[in-house]
Amino acid sequence: DGGITQSPKYLFRKEGQNVTLSCEQNLNHDAMYWYRQDPGQGLRLIYYSQIVNDFQKGDIAEGYSVSREKKESFPLTVTSAQKNPTAFYLCASSDWYSGNTIYFGEGSWLTVV
Amino acid sequence: DAKTTQPPSMDCAEGRAANLPCNHSTISGNEYVYWYRQIHSQGPQYIIHGLKNNETNEMASLIITEDRKSSTLILPHATLRDTAVYYCIVRVGSSNTGKLIFGQGTTLQVKP
Numbered sequence: 252d253g254g255i256t257q258s259p260k261y262l263f264r265k266e267g268q269n270v271t272l273s274c275e276q277n278l279n280h281d282a283m284y285w286y287r288q289d290p291g292q293g294l295r296l297i298y299y300s301q302i303v304n305d306f307q308k309g310d311i312a313e314g315y316s317v318s319r320e321k322k323e324s325f326p327l328t329v330t331s332a333q334k335n336p337t338a339f340y341l342c343a344s345s346d347w348y349s350g351n352t353i354y355f356g357e358g359s360w361l362t363v364v
Numbered sequence: 365d366a367k368t369t370q371p372p373s374m375d376c377a378e379g380r381a382a383n384l385p386c387n388h389s390t391i392s393g394n395e396y397v398y399w400y401r402q403i404h405s406q407g408p409q410y411i412i413h414g415l416k417n418n419e420t421n422e423m424a425s426l427i428i429t430e431d432r433k434s435s436t437l438i439l440p441h442a443t444l445r446d447t448a449v450y451y452c453i454v455r456v457g458s459s460n461t462g463k464l465i466f467g468q469g470t471t472l473q474v475k476p
Contacts, residue, residue, distance in 0.1 A: 255407075257407075286464075293451075293465070293466030293467060293468070294408075294464060294466045296463060296464070299461060301461075307461075309463075339405070341407050341408070343407075352398070352410055352413060353410070353464060354410055355407035355408045355409070355410075356407050357406055357407045358405070358406065358407045360405070
């Protein structure tokens with residue numbers, strides 16, 4: 252089945268450590284996205300990539316970094332510079348041929364301890 | 365992207381139709397109406413989208429008023445598993461910049 256796989260589902264990080272969240276899609280979608288969701292809040296866009304080897308900052312990119320070396324992969328690194336990293340992180344993808352409808356993964360919970 | 369307004373919560377009896385309204389009075393001509401739902405601790409699930417015409421798929425129907433200023437998502441036979449937060453979003457259909465403005469949504473509680 253095609254879909255978006257995020258891992259790990261739950262992650263604990265010590266303050267000062269970088270962590271990387273994995274996102275893989277087998278939908279052959281060109282565009283991929285990372286969002287952050289805080290409890291009871293809507294989604295905020297961190298980074299997006301419209302094509303391999305290219306990405307742009309979203310609304311809250313500070314303290315995060317991404318790479319897009321392969322079409323199917325868009326990992327997110329939460330750096331120690333991110334002051335309040337505890338949140339629910341969502342990866343998504345879309346494709347022009349599907350009307351650019353955005354499809355989401357199941358999310359990753361990051362907790363700083 | 366235009367702003368949307370939804371009621372904060374609604375109840376529906378199991379087996380009955382759930383009608384979830386959304387107001388988007390500032391929608392532009394090239395903006396589509398999208399509906400997603402989110403069950404706690406899961407990623408948002410795409411339901412349906414439309415531009416002007418009413419749309420139907422295996423999950424739901426979308427009714428858009430002629431002036432496009434409001435729409436209604438219809439779940440024809442609600443089940444307990446349809447309990448979730450439902451989000452109505454408007455965005456430019458050709459955009460792949462990922463900009464999605466999720467409001468507070470409507471919490472739908474389906475009751476036995």
